[in-house]
Amino acid sequence: MALLVFSVIRSDGAWAVEHEGSHSNRSRDKAEVMASASKLARAAMAQGRMVQIKVEGESGYYAAKS
Numbered sequence: 001m002a003l004l005v006f007s008v009i010r011s012d013g014a015w016a017v018e019h020e021g022s023h024s025n026r027s028r029d030k031a032e033v034m035a036s037a038s039k040l041a042r043a044a045m046a047q048g049r050m051v052q053i054k055v056e057g058e059s060g061y062y063a064a065k066s
Helices: 030-046
Strands: 004-011 014-019 022-027 051-055
Touching: 004 022, 004 030, 014 030, 022 030, 030 051
Parallel strands: 004 051
Antiparallel strands: 004 014, 014 022
16 A cells, blocks of 8 residues: 655745645645644544654654654
8 A cells, every 4th residue: 555645835926735636725824734634634544554754844753643
């Protein structure tokens, strides 16, 4: 099973979640977008998928708790 990657990135002066080339959950509030990415990741984890959240400009991992 492939790893799903949700990236929190800067996009057009705001933050957004990028997944498989599509941007969603756009906001000027980075924390809000990180929460959106976590919610998407938790939903995928509930379906048995492996996920990773990357945050632009930060190293390490942001963990989604199931």
